[in-house]
Amino acid sequence: MRDHSDQGLPVLNLRVRKAVESDQQAISDVVIAAFGRVQGQEIRDLITHLVADPSAQPLLSLVATTDDHVVGHILFTNARIKNPQRMVPSALLAPLSVHPEYQNQGIGGRLIKEGLEYLRAAGFELVFVLGHPGYYPKYGFSPAGAKGFEATYPIPPENSCAWMVQELQPGVIGHVSGKVICADALNDPKHWQE
Numbered sequence: 001m002r003d004h005s006d007q008g009l010p011v012l013n014l015r016v017r018k019a020v021e022s023d024q025q026a027i028s029d030v031v032i033a034a035f036g037r038v039q040g041q042e043i044r045d046l047i048t049h050l051v052a053d054p055s056a057q058p059l060l061s062l063v064a065t066t067d068d069h070v071v072g073h074i075l076f077t078n079a080r081i082k083n084p085q086r087m088v089p090s091a092l093l094a095p096l097s098v099h100p101e102y103q104n105q106g107i108g109g110r111l112i113k114e115g116l117e118y119l120r121a122a123g124f125e126l127v128f129v130l131g132h133p134g135y136y137p138k139y140g141f142s143p144a145g146a147k148g149f150e151a152t153y154p155i156p157p158e159n160s161c162a163w164m165v166q167e168l169q170p171g172v173i174g175h176v177s178g179k180v181i182c183a184d185a186l187n188d189p190k191h192w193q194e
C-alpha cells in the first residue's frame with residue numbers, strides 16, 4: 001500500500017485552516033457534493049448537531065481551501081473510553097468530505113494529517129474512525145477492535161476492519177482498552193453502520 005502521509009499537493013494554493021461560522025454554507029455544499037443529496041443532507045445535519053453538542057467539545061473543524069474556496073472539510077469530536085485504566089483524551093474523526101472535483105489529490109489526507117497534528121498538540125492521545133478500511137490506513141489508522149477498543153455500537157464482524165484507531169502519543173495502545181463513547185449527537189446506531 002502506498003504511504004500517503006507525505007504526499008505532495010498538486011492543488012494550487014491549498015490551505016487548511018480552522019473552520020469559522022461563515023464557512024457553514026460552503027461546508028454544507030461540499031458535504032452534499034461529496035456524499036450526494038440524501039446522505040449529504042443527513043451528514044450536514046449531523047455536523048450542525050455535533051457543533052452545537054456540549055458533549056462533542058472540544059471539537060476540531062477544519063476546512064481545506066483553494067483560492068479561498070472551500071473544497072474539503074473534516075470534523076473531530078470528543079470521545080471517551082468507558083472505565084479506562086486512566087483518563088485518555090480521545091477524539092472521533094467524522095465526517096470527512098472532499099468535493100468530487102478535487103478528490104484524489106491528497107486533500108483528504110492533508111485534512112487528516114493536519115487535524116492529527118492539532119490534536120496531538122492539544123494533548124489528545126487516541127483518535128478513532130469508522131470508515132473505509134482501504135483509505136484510513138494510508139494515514140496511520142489500523143483496526144481498533146483487535147487492540148481492545150470496542151465501538152459505541154457493535155460493528156458486524158465482516159466490517160470490523162472499518163473501526164480503526166491511531167495513537168498520537170507513543171505507548172498508549174496496549175495499555176488502555178475499553179468501549180469508546182462518542183458525543184451524544186453521534187450516539188445513535190444509524191451513525192454506526194459501515
Ligand SMILES: CC(C)(COP(=O)(O)OP(=O)(O)OC[C@H]1O[C@@H](n2cnc3c(N)ncnc32)[C@H](O)[C@@H]1OP(=O)(O)O)[C@@H](O)C(=O)NCCC(=O)NCCS
Binds near residue numbers: 103
Ligand atoms: C474519501 C474521501 C474523503 C477521500 O478524499 P481524497 O482527497 O479524494 O483522498 P486522498 O487524495 O487523500 O487519497 C486518495 C486515495 O484514497 C483512495 N480512496 C479514496 N476514497 C476511497 C475509499 N472510499 N476507499 C478506499 N480508498 C479510497 C483513492 O483511490 C486514492 O488512492 P491512491 O492514491 O492509492 O490511488 C473523498 O473521496 C470523499 O469525500 N468521498 C465521499 C465522502 C466519503 O466517503 N467520506 C469518508 C467517509 S468515511
